[in-house]
Amino acid sequence: MRELAQLAPPTTVWTAHNGSTLLWVEIVAALILGILLAMGLSRLPIRLRKPIVAVVTFAGGLYFVLQYIWPQAQDYSKDEIPRGTVEGVSFWLQGTLPTVTNFAQVLGALLLGLGISSLLRIHISQLVKKHKDWLFSLTLIVSMLAMLVFGYWDWLSKLGPGAEQAVAANPHIFPNFARDFLFDGLFINLDAVMYSMIAFFIFSAAYRSFRLRSIEATILLGTALLVMLTLMGGVLVGWDRVVDAVGGGGGGHAGFLENFRLGAIKDWVQDNLQSPSIRAMEFGLAIGGLAMSLRLWLGIEKGVSN
């Protein structure tokens, strides 16, 4: 029996099964512990809180810096025994990475929850105080709750063997219909509408601002027109046909005319002007980002140190 027992790994606090009581107890305990920890931290005086935040930030940063710079074993296996300190640290880094990743995912998900709670706090308070735009707050809360209720109802209705196929066969089952109506019918279309409105503003702004007022503006306008023309396949192909027709039977003359293909002009502008400029900006941004990260990591950034 002992041999057979080895086939299934023993259940520990880290390997509780989905839906098991142990997992639910762990989730509730972790939530309470997390809330208590957050409350405790927020009640600490700033001079005590600062070093805790700085140390945690530094430790987190150091872990990921080491992930990059520390030599990594090519075919690491959990069963191997390290030879020496370098390999020991390497094994520890590789072995703990999945746990740290899971922790980061959970932390990220908690931040989503934090965002929702903050949004609700603000809008419920606006609603209660009958603020000027309280109707918008009410719309937001009702929409959020409706999506939450029908989203979970639909999800629950698809649990169990064959349930998903039953819903697929009959999409008019109420929770599924309501969820589809809210998500596919309303939300995603409103999302598309919001973004497509930008086109109208861009159109109006381009008409008013693209004027030949100076040499710089003329260069900008010329480049913009070139880009717009090359985005239109019909123009690109038509222009090239004209170049081919003028070039005739080939030879040196036709070779020279190749330079006047719209695509060739665009490529020249893209390769010699646009890309190098963007590359330079990217380098600048990256160096700035590196400096900022260093300041955050070492705890000398204003938000951390003050």
Place this chain on the structure above:
Amino acid sequence: MADSTPEARPSLGAKLQALNRNALYLSLFAVVSGSLILTHLTSLQVPAQPQPCTKDTYTLLRNIPAGDTIIIDTGATNSTRGENGGEMEAVFRIAMRERLRFVLYTWQEPQCIEIAKGVIAKINLERRTSNPPEPEYREWDDYVILGFFPDGGTMLQTVASNIRDAWAAKKEKDPAGRERSVFESPVLKNIHRVEDIRAYVNIAMSNLMPTIVARVGRKLPVISMITGVMFPEQLNYYKSGQLKGLINGLVGTVELETLMEKGIDAKGEVGGHAPGPPVAAAFPGEKNYARGMDYYFAFCCAMSLLIVAIVIGNVGMMLERRRKP
């Protein structure tokens, strides 16, 4: 005494420089709506000239052996459906026709998975109703959905280090409805290292690609399918070889659809007939022109209208300058 002098009427130049904003909006609305309706009624096809980055994307995807696995990291929402929506449809169509297996997840927005599921359902319906009918793509056997990762950067670092550990907690339902590890599915059962994955396709509206390239770019080819506005920035990564493929928004989607229709022959010509095995074969007789081409004529008309509006404004400015001493 009140001034009874009549106000000077604005000149033609001034009028051309100050067209009514609502008239501009209305003209754009009319042109885009009209061209969309026309495309729908006539199945209009605008020619496209695929760029090298689109050709590389298609060649890479088209030459992955059937049954191999790719990652599709989707960030397509309906706010950018004109660009990312078409890209996503095209990549799903290519994957399904070649019988590629794929892992689908997002670390951009939780809603992206729901959007992608809708697109898969739409293409499955097309396959079911095609003549002759093609087999549907099924979750678990042909693809797995890993869901939303709130911290994608860290997840990718673990994927690069040990893919099995990174997704160890991920479970999917098998056809019998039992929840099992995704690594038991046909999609991932032969995947032991990230190098076993044949390509990483990132569909995004923002610039997440540098994080992906930094984490896994040395271990598998990365393809970026982005919105037009992000294209110039990402072109540097393609030129330096860090990206193996790049799709430029709606225009790139139309180019990809053109390549699906025409293919690339042995000499590298789009739609050519050079003897020898093609660089990337077409999908003849299939629905290749889809969402990209549906929007392309409207896009070209909107661009033309924009150019006309700019010309009108500048003509007005020149007339006004000439009129003034």
